[in-house]
Amino acid sequence: MTRLLQLRAMWRSSRPAILLFPLLSGCNGPQSALQPAGIEAERVAALFWWMTGGGILIWLVVMGLFIYATHIRRHKEHSVRRTRWLILGGGIIFPTVVLAALLVYGLILMAQLRDFSGTTLKIAVSGEQWWWRVRYAREDGSMVELANEIRLPVGERVAFELSSPDVIHAFWIPSLGGKVDMIPGRTTQMILEPTKPGTYLGACAEYCGSAHALMKFDVVVMEKAAFAEWLERQAAPAKPPQDATAQQGLQAFLANGCGACHSVRGTEARGQVGPDLTHAGSRLSLGAGTLPTNAETFSRWIGHTDQLKPDVRMPAFGMLPADQLAAMARYLSELE
Amino acid sequence: MTKPHEHDDRAPAARWHSLWLLTVGPTIWALHFLIAYCTAAVWCAKVVGRDGSLDGLRSIIGILTLVALAGIVLTGWFGYRQHSFGDDSSTHSEASSGDRHRFLGFSTLLLCGLSFVATAYVALSVVFIGTCQ
């Protein structure tokens, strides 16, 4: 009975949304430019709605005139002078003025979106086939490197420096702002100012090879204090293994050469080729949004890398004994 | 059968068949775009740097734009004169050389209108964007 009441209340409060559901369900969720959670995304969404509204208006006027001419005034003669003005006004002056207004709107918007003053935090993101290297600049000048996850303090203007060592990628968090290309040999910039705490999704928005669709990242917008605490934790070295299995996992990690590509700060692993794994267990996803993070998925990733992600730049280690895989997975999943 | 136009008895001058005037407006538009784009690129890459201001560039592009618009207006005026060839009631849709001449003039005028608006739109970008960012 209470459930029924709940359902009725839900229906009442969201009737329009439910009626539009089949149309709009694709526009909700953590990766939607139509549900802005940042100032830049709000501006882009406003532009979208103005354009949509303008398009609908023009369609209505054109269809209205069409019906007027073919049905309502079908048998009456049209004055040549008036039709000439209609063509001149509706076909030349009106579109020129409207396009000029939209252009000016767009240009002003662009200037606002590219204003890099007043930022308080700087994050360098490098798009690499097919994951994201993320570096936070801390106040004391040190750098904190992590991967495939970006956390932001709510209400602060954050500057992103975007680059790529291989091919062109594009950095896009639809809920927070527009997208910007990452171009080899160049640094591009963007600003984001999140306004709503929450978890969002980012993606690569420029086709970059076979695993392009598996090149995603999680974005968490947090309260300022929680963010500072999180960054502090990410800056710390890795937690030492907590028990014998994890200890065996660290040994296997070092013995099998994982450290040639990966860093686990606080151990001998200092590789720079792949993602920094110092706090891999604390991340929301594994393999750039491919899997969730737990001991089981770590083990699958290490053993079947190439099956989970086509052409991945990490060899699969399925030939290792199962207990070693499990121990490594255990160790990595506990790196919080 | 179309009735031969009254002006057809006049010997059509060679330039009546020329399409060149038609291309002048859009060519000025394209050149204006190209020069403005390259100047801005060099300005931002070599002169003021990526955080630099567009102030000095604005006057350069302003002058370039005025020259381009003047060229387009002049061409449009030539087109208009060509369109007005003959008396008031002259058509431009019959199959005669006089009509073709007028038709090409009218098309020149319209293309110049388009090029004028487009060139002005290109110039608007440096009015509203202040820096190389």
Ligand SMILES: [Cu+2]
């Ligand atoms: Cu991509």
